[in-house]
Amino acid sequence: MTKDPDAITDTVTEAELRAGHNLDHEVAPEDVIQLIGMNKWYGDFHVLRDINLNVHKGERIVICGPSGSGKSTMIRCINRLEEHQAGQIIVDGVELTNDLKNIDKIRREVGMCFQHFNLFPHLTILENCTLAPMWVRKESKAEAEERAMHYLERVKIPEQAHKFPGQLSGGQQQRVAIARSLCMQPKIMLFDEPTSALDPEMIKEVLDTMVQLAEEGMTMLCVTHEMGFAKTVADRVIFMAEGQIVEENEPHEFFNNPQEERTQEFLSQIIGH
């Protein structure tokens, strides 16, 4: 039996196309976040200056820098908790403008976890996790609870589901905050110093949760001074000072061969203490 090689190629091509495979191997990775010449002011104060940043799908980025350098402000601009005044922010192909529909769309894709967990104290852990899926995504209670339990298991505290936040340790509450974000099934997670308010013995359990999330391929932007985490998990470390991205590199080069004086000074301070 003879086969027509062209026919085989055609079949494979069609199958691959059907599977959504991109046959062009030169195509650049998909950028899920793009900051293009982004600037922000608080009144007269120019807090973010010409920020350019592209984040690929699945990329893990750690952002560090001195207090007041604009790390939180930059992170908060990405889901419009703060408004930028110049340049562009594009998240998953949608540009952030005053269009409320776009803001809504982006917030559904972007989960956020802060230093302070902001759980509702009068709701149980389970209720904290099901509130947004039920009200924003219009999920049924059963569906929302099933997913909440799935993520509470992932962060290793399913047994706490029926307690109130005040009955949990800080590390446990922060893991609930991460599970709560995941219940909205975000494509991107933003972390702003999620371990800095925790007692030292609780930092590891939260970092372990974040490492697990990273290993599962979540696109993550983390403001943190946990340099061990940066070294093991980050694809790229970004150093900010005075509202600018001063330097960025893959972790090994960033820590062993910092180019800018301000980066060297910062690293010597955090490694020194």
Ligand SMILES: Nc1ncnc2c1ncn2[C@@H]1O[C@H](COP(=O)(O)OP(=O)(O)OP(=O)(O)O)[C@@H](O)[C@H]1O
């Ligand atoms: N709502 C606000 N109004 C006016 N100025 C603000 C506001 N929020 C922050 N700032 C100022 O903007 C600058 C950047 O603040 P931001 O919180 O982004 O810094 P950061 O790098 O996150 O610092 P830290 O490491 O202390 O968290 C600081 O000088 C801060 O005082």
Ligand SMILES: [Mg+2]
């Ligand atoms: Mg901050």
